[in-house]
Amino acid sequence: MASGSSDTDGTDRGIDASDGNANDRPIEEYPLPPGPDGYPIVGNAFQVVRDPFGFYDVVSTHGDVVQYSIVGNTFTALLHPDYVERVLVSEHERFERYLFADLGLDIGAEGLVMSDGEQWRRQRGVMQPVFTTDRVQSYGETMATYADRATKRWDDGDVIVANKEFSRLTLRILAEALFDLEVDPTSDDEAVVRAARAINERADARRLSTFLPGWVPTLADRRFERTMDDYRCRVEELIEHRRAVGADGDDLLSILVRAGGSGESALSEAEISDNLVAFLFAGHETSSVALTYTFSLLAQCDDVVDELRAELESVVGDDRPGAEHARDLEYTDAVITEAMRRYPPVYMLFRRALEDVSIGGYRIPEGTILTLPQFRLHRDERFYDAPEEFRPERWIDGSKRDRPEYAYFPFGGGPRHCIGMRFATLEMKLIVATVLRRFDLELLSDPDPEISATTTFGPAADVRIRLHRR
Structure with missing residues (x-):
């Protein structure tokens, strides 16, 4: 296991343990971060559009604090867990959430997901009781029931499109458990389904129009708005x-x-509406992406499946998997954790500096958009041995103690960590347990899929899996 300790002494990548403006050095004396060359006006936009993920290979050659620009916006990528921790946790008040609303990507601007400050704290207080440990446990019956119904509809030899099947399943669970609603995600007329497609199309980083200001009219914008x-x-x-x-x-x-x-x-009408808008989309989309990759990886790893089934036999036995079993499904949890390390559903977080700050010996001017790329840090060989390999045991063999905490942050961190983290974790455990008890998996799609660069780290093409009843 590659420990993070040797990379945090300031000798390798410009990490400055004394910075953060704790000393008397004036902030203006810090240099701006290095970064890749770009073009006038558009900056590095063409490089990002051409290869949104490969661009960070270029960025990383400049260090752990790297500046770049896209169509007039200045970004700084932070590629070390210590810097991520400062932004999300220890100095979070110096940064605000940034979700591209100024580019026209409005997914509930007045709701919890996109709000900040006192508005965010007020809404979080209203909603927090729904996501306590005890309340989340109470949703287990709904989760288990819907997972059971889905697997009973499948037959031996069926081929499922995993990304679509799990999107439908997680939307049904979310709507019933959290909102006491029934939706029909099998219908293309379902507004939630069509909105999910539109949101992902509008946020596609492979389209230059995504980065244009909201006042610049495009066909994609008009479709999105309708x-x-x-x-x-x-x-x-x-x-x-x-x-x-x-x-x-x-x-x-x-x-x-x-x-x-x-x-x-009290919440305004816009706050009530925008929270429902955001939760119905984000609350199921991220879980379905994580499940799609989890089953894709399991279909390629018989030894992991054997270990997982041995745990299910020991913990669940002949019962239906339920919330009462979840705490003891440690290996199942490690499988899901490792899948989200390889393929974090939310693959990048953004914050905007509210004041001039220094990070890693560099000056980050007020207004700079900070990029915190989970997909990059989760595969950094400084913190993970064989990062491209699927190794659930890395989460239960004690080696994670040597790893900086924010080398892994699929649910964000600090006060703004995902409010639905417990809900999603329980849901995924019960779905994995239910499916694996009934079916063997045969992957029919690319084992190393191309990734879409939209709101989530979803596969660019359908993931097809043939089911073999056990």
Whole structure:
């Protein structure tokens, strides 16, 4: 196991243990970070569009703090866990969340996902009771029931398109468990399904138009706006229906509706609506991506499947997998963790500097957009032996103690860590356990798929798996 200790002494990659403006050195004396050359106006945009992930191979040759630009915006990539920890945790108040809303990518601007400051804290307080450990455990029955129904529909020899099957399954679970709603994700007319496609198309980093300001009209923007208008209408219908039938339940939608009003801590109509808009999309999309890669990797690793099934036999036995088993499914957890290391569903976080700061001996001017690329850090050989290999045991053999904490952060970190982390983890455990007890897996698609560069790290082409009943 490659330890991070030898890389944090300031001798290799410009890491400055004393920086952070704790000394008397004026911030203006720090140099700007190095970075790749670009073109006038567009900066490095063509390099990013040509190869959004390979671009970071170029970036990394300049160090762990690297500046680049895209169409007038200045970015700085942070490629060491210590710097990620500073931005997300120890100095988080010096940075705000950045989600490209100024480029027209509005996925619930007034909701928890995209808000900051007091607005974010107020909303987080309203929603936190829905995501406590005990409440998440109570959703286990819904998760197990839907997973059971899905696998009972599959037969020996069936070929499933994993990315689509798990998207439908996780959307059904999310809608029922958190919002007490029924949706039909098998229909192309379903507004949530169409919105997910539109959001991913609009956020595609392989299209130069993605990086143009929101006031520049494009065909993609017009399609996005029409689809999102339909989606918002659907969301408003759901909210009004809940008001009409009574919002006295303990699900998230009822809690949001009850939180509306005119008081100081009340949620506005836009906040209620935007939270439903964002949660219905992000709450299922990320889990479905993680499950798709988990099963793709398992289909290639018989020894891992054998170990996983041995654990299921020991922990679950003849019972149906449920929340009561989840704590003891340690190897199952390691399998999912390792899959998200290789393929983090949210592959990059962005923050914007609220003031001039210094990181790694370099000056980061106010307004700079900081890039925290999970997909790069999760495969950094300084922190992982054989990072391209699928090794679930690396999470249970004690070696992770030698690794910096933020060498792995699929759910973000600090105060802004994903509120649905426990929900997603339990959901994925129960789905993996249910499927593996009933089927062997045969991967029919590329074992090393091309990755889409949209809102998630999803596969660019469908992942097809043939099922063999056990």
